[in-house]
Amino acid sequence: MPRPKRLLLLGLSLVSASFLGWSIAASLTSQTTASANRTDEDLQVEPHTRRTLLDILLAQGRFEDALIVLQPWLAEQPRSLNLALLSADLHRLTGNTDGALKELKRLLRLHPVDAQVLQLLVLVEQTNGNGTKALQDLQKRFSDQPPGSRLELGLLVADVQRQDGQPQAAAKMYAQLAAESPTDSRPQLALALLKRDQGQVQEVQALLQQTRQRRTAAGGDTILIDQLAVNWGLSAARINPTETTIPTTRAAADRP
Secondary structure: OOOOHHHHHHHHHHHHOOOOOOOOOHHOOHHHHHHHHOOOHHHHOOOHHHHHHHHHHHHHOOOOHHHHHHHHHHHHOOOOOHOOOOOOOOEEEEOOOOHHHHHHHHHHHHHHOOOOHHHHHHHHHHHHOOOOHHHHHHHHHHHHHHHHEEEHHHHHHHHHHHHHHOOHHHHHHHHHHHHOOOOOOOOHHHHHHHHHOOOHHHHHHHHHHHHHHHHHHOOOOOOOOHHHHHHOOOOOHHHHOOOOOOOOHHHOOOOO
């Protein structure tokens, strides 16, 4: 099962993702910063200041205060997925996993296969010690969807399997997703990362080469793949064998 630190990092990433890149503390004015230091009664703010105040409270780790600001906003927009996800994650971060589950079950009725909702649900269930059951439910939801339309869900299943100490199951899922969605490079890149963590360098090189060929055939760029090869210390010539490499004098001298 994932370590507590891993769970916390995942949770905080969901909090940030819920706001889709809203700027935080660095760009805030001193007047807004003063607002974050008010009492609970003062946290009932005007609609146009909610976003900024929420950003500050999240950056300061004041999750209970953030919930107070969020609740009237969510009441006005009960079908907002991002706000509801943030509410559920804030409940989790304040120790109210029952409140988080209640919110997530409501969301599942509206979005039964949404990867963000299911990711947070797995996280809450892991916190409650029900990670195995959550993974089984996730796998069933994946199986119920037709091939070609379940990529996001499958990536989540594989990620949970990998964290749960099931690398072979995760690798099998990545390979299946790569076959079902041949124009998407994410399954193969995820599998390459898994193989890299296992120290299987040759398999990583082969996977990156295959992914590069797919991207090139589809007319896409290969910048990310080439950068990964560099970051992982792999041979660029093996990843992109079609490029001609001009040998240096030293390299020529080293030849037998």
